[in-house]
Amino acid sequence: MKKIVKGGEFMVQDLEPKDIFIPEEFDEEQKMIAETCRDFLDTEVFPNLDKIDRQEEGFVRGLLDKAGELGLLGISTPEEYEGFGQSFVTSMLASEVMGSAYSFAVTYSCHTGIGSMPILYFGNEEQKQKYIPKLSTGEWAGAYCLTEPGAGSDANSGKTKATLSEDGKHYILNGQKMWITNTGFGDIFTVFAKIDNDRVLSAFIVERDFPGITFNPEEKKLGIKGSSTRQIFFENTPVPVENLLWGRGKGFRIALDILHMGRIKLGGNVIGAAKMAIDQSVNYSNERKQFGKEISNFGAIKYKLAEQAIRTFANESAVYRASKNVDEFVEAHIEEMSKEEAIVKAFEEYAIEAAILKVYGSEALDYVVDEGVQIHGGMGYSAEMPIERGYRDSRINRIFEGTNEINRLVTIDTLNKRGAKKDYDLYAQGEAIVAGLSELDGCNCCVEGYYENKKATINNFKSIAKMLLQAVSTTFGRKMMDEQEILNNIANIVMRVYVAESTMLRVQKKEKVLAQDVALNKDMLDVLVYDSAEYIRKEAKDCINSFVEDEEQHKLFMKGIKHYSCAKGVNVKDARRSIAEKLIEENKYCF
Amino acid sequence: MKLVVCLGNVPDTTTKVKFGDDGTAFDKTGVQWIINPWDELALTRAMELKEDAGNAVSSVTLITVGPKEAEPTMRKALAIGADDAIRVNAEPTDAYTVASQLAGVIKEKGFDLVMCGIESSDYNGAAVGSMVAEFLELPSVSAVSGMSIAGEEVEMTRDIDGGKEIVSVQTPFVAVVQKGITKEPRIPAMRGIMMARKKPLAVVEPTQVDALTDFTKFELPQPKAPCKMVDPENVAELVEFLQNEAKVL
Ligand SMILES: Cc1cc2nc3c(=O)[nH]c(=O)nc-3n(C[C@H](O)[C@H](O)[C@H](O)COP(=O)(O)OP(=O)(O)OC[C@H]3O[C@@H](n4cnc5c(N)ncnc54)[C@H](O)[C@@H]3O)c2cc1C
Numbered sequence: 001m002k003k004i005v006k007g008g009e010f011m012v013q014d015l016e017p018k019d020i021f022i023p024e025e026f027d028e029e030q031k032m033i034a035e036t037c038r039d040f041l042d043t044e045v046f047p048n049l050d051k052i053d054r055q056e057e058g059f060v061r062g063l064l065d066k067a068g069e070l071g072l073l074g075i076s077t078p079e080e081y082e083g084f085g086q087s088f089v090t091s092m093l094a095s096e097v098m099g100s101a102y103s104f105a106v107t108y109s110c111h112t113g114i115g116s117m118p119i120l121y122f123g124n125e126e127q128k129q130k131y132i133p134k135l136s137t138g139e140w141a142g143a144y145c146l147t148e149p150g151a152g153s154d155a156n157s158g159k160t161k162a163t164l165s166e167d168g169k170h171y172i173l174n175g176q177k178m179w180i181t182n183t184g185f186g187d188i189f190t191v192f193a194k195i196d197n198d199r200v201l202s203a204f205i206v207e208r209d210f211p212g213i214t215f216n217p218e219e220k221k222l223g224i225k226g227s228s229t230r231q232i233f234f235e236n237t238p239v240p241v242e243n244l245l246w247g248r249g250k251g252f253r254i255a256l257d258i259l260h261m262g263r264i265k266l267g268g269n270v271i272g273a274a275k276m277a278i279d280q281s282v283n284y285s286n287e288r289k290q291f292g293k294e295i296s297n298f299g300a301i302k303y304k305l306a307e308q309a310i311r312t313f314a315n316e317s318a319v320y321r322a323s324k325n326v327d328e329f330v331e332a333h334i335e336e337m338s339k340e341e342a343i344v345k346a347f348e349e350y351a352i353e354a355a356i357l358k359v360y361g362s363e364a365l366d367y368v369v370d371e372g373v374q375i376h377g378g379m380g381y382s383a384e385m386p387i388e389r390g391y392r393d394s395r396i397n398r399i400f401e402g403t404n405e406i407n408r409l410v411t412i413d414t415l416n417k418r419g420a421k422k423d424y425d426l427y428a429q430g431e432a433i434v435a436g437l438s439e440l441d442g443c444n445c446c447v448e449g450y451y452e453n454k455k456a457t458i459n460n461f462k463s464i465a466k467m468l469l470q471a472v473s474t475t476f477g478r479k480m481m482d483e484q485e486i487l488n489n490i491a492n493i494v495m496r497v498y499v500a501e502s503t504m505l506r507v508q509k510k511e512k513v514l515a516q517d518v519a520l521n522k523d524m525l526d527v528l529v530y531d532s533a534e535y536i537r538k539e540a541k542d543c544i545n546s547f548v549e550d551e552e553q554h555k556l557f558m559k560g561i562k563h564y565s566c567a568k569g570v571n572v573k574d575a576r577r578s579i580a581e582k583l584i585e586e587n588k589y590c591f
Numbered sequence: 592m593k594l595v596v597c598l599g600n601v602p603d604t605t606t607k608v609k610f611g612d613d614g615t616a617f618d619k620t621g622v623q624w625i626i627n628p629w630d631e632l633a634l635t636r637a638m639e640l641k642e643d644a645g646n647a648v649s650s651v652t653l654i655t656v657g658p659k660e661a662e663p664t665m666r667k668a669l670a671i672g673a674d675d676a677i678r679v680n681a682e683p684t685d686a687y688t689v690a691s692q693l694a695g696v697i698k699e700k701g702f703d704l705v706m707c708g709i710e711s712s713d714y715n716g717a718a719v720g721s722m723v724a725e726f727l728e729l730p731s732v733s734a735v736s737g738m739s740i741a742g743e744e745v746e747m748t749r750d751i752d753g754g755k756e757i758v759s760v761q762t763p764f765v766a767v768v769q770k771g772i773t774k775e776p777r778i779p780a781m782r783g784i785m786m787a788r789k790k791p792l793a794v795v796e797p798t799q800v801d802a803l804t805d806f807t808k809f810e811l812p813q814p815k816a817p818c819k820m821v822d823p824e825n826v827a828e829l830v831e832f833l834q835n836e837a838k839v840l
Contacts (some may be wrong), residue, residue, distance in 0.1 A: 028662075029787075032666065032667055032784050032787075036779050036780070040778055071782055072781065074781070084782070084785060398642075586621075587606075590621070591747045
């Protein structure tokens, strides 16, 4: 059997291209499912974007019904609960396509993700039988209530209370939830609250019709205006005791696991949105003429188009690599536990990757839409153009599912814990790298062979991160989590490592295993690795300059940074131009 | 009643068309393939007829003349609801070869009603349907925009100049359908997609038919000349353009 990759293990491990899944390997059925999602958007969503954003009464709810009729709400739900039992990778592909649906993307991913999955993954058989089939057909809409006015990033600090009724049949819920997606029409809410004086959360399944529930009007938002977001108030709401999810005090675990899942899914969503924004950018630049020619002829525009494509391709490489890891993990554990338990364990296992995908993906999308607006010039600022909506709608991705700040911390905190627990020899390697600094000499970017060179360069990036982690943990010990600025430096490096490595393995597999043309993908990889080297060098220097005072030591670390961030020079102008020219010729995203 | 729908596999309508081999062949690289939109309408109507229990339609079969690359399109049609599919393993070079291959299989298997779209969105020949009927020595009704079954008879609406014509034909025959035959093509649902995997898709080898067509040359249309704006007050300038540049006055 295939060896299961551990979460975060990419920092210490060498993988072969055959070890990862790449989007070029989708089978006919997966492509057909994606096409159905696309057809659904083309016929039901895209012609109605204004209607959706105006929140016309009942319209978005009707879209969920239609998606339900097509089976799109139960893609990965097991067949015994009216779903289609598809793999996680397949559900990610659907998330990707649906991710281009502006506001409806959020409605959809909330319903199919955080709105339904807590019950599927943590519910008992009766709860699953009662709720999941109706959620997966769209008869009921789901929502997830964790955030409160005083409890956002610090989700466990919520004040919503649950107390057992005198007859012991109900928990009486009191409190307030805020920013809850799908509230306008939600039927089933997973609500987090503390029982009595518990210090930790428990989770409850709450039905809309339960007494004592009121809603604020819709929030007025910057973007995703068509997605329903409201506050919810619970005043002596009786929740039957059998609606406690999983067990008392287990809510925080549920919340965290669902967040891990939501983060990977968000990574998928942003791919679809980015490809769409690129299409709009290329279309416009091929039409708009200034100085007598289409603006796509200008190098400055080509730079943007190419960079949009590189980041999207890179993000996509990382997303499907991690998604397949989830499926493989489930497959490997299916004999010891239920599929639901296995998938939850997989989300916990790949918490680092999930955080990386969330941050890199949301920031890549923000880059893509921002430059998309720029390519449109004044028209980019006009509400007539779809890129304007895309620009506003993208911004939320850096905030929900754990802010990007929180996810950067999660990345390092989790990596540190796994390293300290010796899940793999992260710190042993870090120690060896630090010990070897004095012996390093000169440049290290001249390894022969295209992929060999890229691999060596990326492994060097890993060495920098391990060196820094080692240095930070010896210097600060248990207090290291207080040093957020320097942890962010390391998180940024680790993220680049994962994304660059995924891209490299994808291009290599595409060429060596699938025998497909990769000339332009290599241009992408060249630019990405070269750019990452400069970026990583800066992050690493910032990190060391922030805490190493001893002059000798400082010198050694700087030497290490220089050595390990060395990357072969690339004609980035030509590489980006070739990529852009292909986009311009095809007039759409085509990689 | 056994229905068969002839299904063409055509490039997506947004494909950027390119030609290779000195302009004598369509360059297929990177092309997205779809069900020919008119055939998709025929398929949709066939499914509606089958779903109406009053019609006693026992099965809907698909036939495509095309290489293996046509199979995803056929699977999609199976996902929409057709019961089984047959692919004649040959390049659909021209209407004559396609129609002969289709007729061969249809004759052998025996169907009561043959449906196909009025034309294909790639070469727009609008010839296959009537040719199939001719080869099968069956009646054919063209430009059908409405269709219902009454026992052995099929009642059809045809759009004619300024009105409609209603015809009624005894099976077997060939119906060549156009827009109006159904409202919207269907999107394959998850259930259909998963069932499509298990539905039979038979591959048969073509019979020997000589193509009657040679392609001399394909040409792309001239790029559109840019639009000229004339101030609404400036009629003289407009007349000048129409006379001397557009030369239409
Ligand atoms: C449109 C929308 C839809 C949403 N949908 C849902 C939903 O369906 N269900 C739900 O439960 N919630 C939902 N949320 C809430 C969302 O998850 C929270 O807004 C998010 O977790 C941040 O919490 P907060 O808004 O309280 O910000 P805060 O936690 O107050 O954060 C403010 C800033 O401080 C930073 N910060 C906070 N703590 C730290 C720290 N320890 N270290 C460093 N920086 C820190 C944050 O990164 C951020 O930059 C939604 C929010 C929005 C806007």
